[in-house]
Amino acid sequence: MGEPARDVMAPFLFRCPTTGMTVQDFVAQDEADDIGDLGTHHAIKCIACGRVHMLAIRRLANGGLTALDPDQGD
Numbered sequence: 617m618g619e620p621a622r623d624v625m626a627p628f629l630f631r632c633p634t635t636g637m638t639v640q641d642f643v644a645q646d647e648a649d650d651i652g653d654l655g656t657h658h659a660i661k662c663i664a665c666g667r668v669h670m671l672a673i674r675r676l677a678n679g680g681l682t683a684l685d686p687d688q689g690d
């Protein structure tokens with residue numbers, strides 16, 4: 617029942633500014649460990665549009681990660 621790589625990658629959601637789609641991507645767990653609730657900028661290769669976006673990834677109260685703008689709701 618192995619779950620390869622899941623343990624070392626931390627998922628987060630962001631909204632692609634080009635397509636408007638909500639996209640799930642991952643950062644390495646060691647990068648995720650450096651992310652606090654104020655957010656840390658990462659260059660993320662977007663799987664929706666193929667471009668690189670600079671995203672402020674921040675930690676949620678539940679310990680997960682998100683790069684969604686809190687003002688966008690959803």
Ligand SMILES: [Zn+2]
Pocket residue numbers: 632633634635662663664665666667669
């Ligand atoms: Zn994109």
